[in-house]
Amino acid sequence: WKRLPDDLRAALETAAARIRAYARQQKLEGWEFTDEYGNRLGQKVTPMDRVGVYVPGGKAAYPSSVLMNVIPAKVAGVPEVIMAVPCPSGELNDAVLGAAHLAGADRVFSIGGAQAVAALAYGTATVPAVDKIVGPGNAYVAAAKRAVFGRVGIDSIAGPSEIVVICDGLTDPRWIAMDLFSQAEHDEDAQSILISPDAAYLDAVAAAMDERIEQLPREKIVRASLQARGALILVRDLAQAAEVSNRIAPEHLELSVEQPRELLELIRHAGAVFLGRHAPEAFGDYCAGPNHVLPTSRAARFSNPLGVYEFQKRSSLIDCTPDGARPLAAIAGRIADAEGLQAHAASARDRG
Numbered sequence: 001w002k003r004l005p006d007d008l009r010a011a012l013e014t015a016a017a018r019i020r021a022y023a024r025q026q027k028l029e030g031w032e033f034t035d036e037y038g039n040r041l042g043q044k045v046t047p048m049d050r051v052g053v054y055v056p057g058g059k060a061a062y063p064s065s066v067l068m069n070v071i072p073a074k075v076a077g078v079p080e081v082i083m084a085v086p087c088p089s090g091e092l093n094d095a096v097l098g099a100a101h102l103a104g105a106d107r108v109f110s111i112g113g114a115q116a117v118a119a120l121a122y123g124t125a126t127v128p129a130v131d132k133i134v135g136p137g138n139a140y141v142a143a144a145k146r147a148v149f150g151r152v153g154i155d156s157i158a159g160p161s162e163i164v165v166i167c168d169g170l171t172d173p174r175w176i177a178m179d180l181f182s183q184a185e186h187d188e189d190a191q192s193i194l195i196s197p198d199a200a201y202l203d204a205v206a207a208a209m210d211e212r213i214e215q216l217p218r219e220k221i222v223r224a225s226l227q228a229r230g231a232l233i234l235v236r237d238l239a240q241a242a243e244v245s246n247r248i249a250p251e252h253l254e255l256s257v258e259q260p261r262e263l264l265e266l267i268r269h270a271g272a273v274f275l276g277r278h279a280p281e282a283f284g285d286y287c288a289g290p291n292h293v294l295p296t297s298r299a300a301r302f303s304n305p306l307g308v309y310e311f312q313k314r315s316s317l318i319d320c321t322p323d324g325a326r327p328l329a330a331i332a333g334r335i336a337d338a339e340g341l342q343a344h345a346a347s348a349r350d351r352g
Helices: 008-028 061-076 094-103 113-122 139-148 175-183 199-215 220-228 238-248 262-264 280-284 322-339 342-349
Strands: 031-033 040-047 050-054 082-083 107-108 132-134 162-167 190-196 231-235 250-258 271-274 312-319
Touching: 008 094, 031 082, 050 113, 061 082, 082 113, 082 175, 107 190, 113 132, 113 139, 162 175, 162 238, 175 190, 175 199, 175 220, 175 250, 175 280, 190 199, 190 220, 190 238, 199 220, 199 231, 238 262, 250 262, 250 280, 262 271, 271 280, 322 342
Parallel strands: 050 082, 050 132, 082 107, 162 190, 162 250, 190 231, 250 271
Antiparallel strands: 031 040, 040 312
């Protein structure tokens, strides 16, 4: 942490504060109510005991992923966060370790890949077993998380990064070109899609992409990604653009239009939505506040961004009084009879 440049420390501190402030809004609290018979029913919320955070590091260093994964766990109250990060060159990255210090990680192991997931799931002589593993990784990490699910909890099976941009044709084409590049530069399997009802605008963005792509240090990766999975889609209108986006169910969705709130009403599936011309996806990756660990590969149809709730468990509470137990005994007994479960019926009726 002390070795980091002052401006990077300041940027990480500000990003961490924003991520923490957003996460605090997500924290679940327990609740109870009294039913019509005088029984107390409710829910107790407790943090997990120990969580494993996988931070990718094969092709680049990601201090942002450290903040996004560790901070919500700590806000949830997890007492021990174990971090695993690969170091292919044999040297740990100062920014990654500095972010781990800032976010409150308790231990860091320099391991990566499927073996890191296995170590966190089953434990080793040095790596403690955890209750849940979160964080993105490559295809091997994703496959390993799928394999250990059930032994431990996982957040999701992360696929390649994705962005869909819906634009009305009035945003600077160079901005949109770079927004598309921002996902394509992750790896060759990333997906970048622009949807617009303006054919001339699609051509303008394509020209801007040709103009700006040579500026990128990761040009080769960007070109491979765009060639394999990139698309410029012409639609009838913005309503149809929303239909196409909902079919894709993207990880990131930019609504770069004049009235983004109106268009938002038509959006049903997206991991994170960026509203207007001045909210690029890159803000979400680093410092806007919401988490950048998001559902991919159409999983936004049924799953959520990583959040504090991923690190909290909910236990149901049933507290019956003698008077309140009697009506429940009759109800439970009758249903148990119908299911042919005599011990259930007798157990219930003993309280009646």
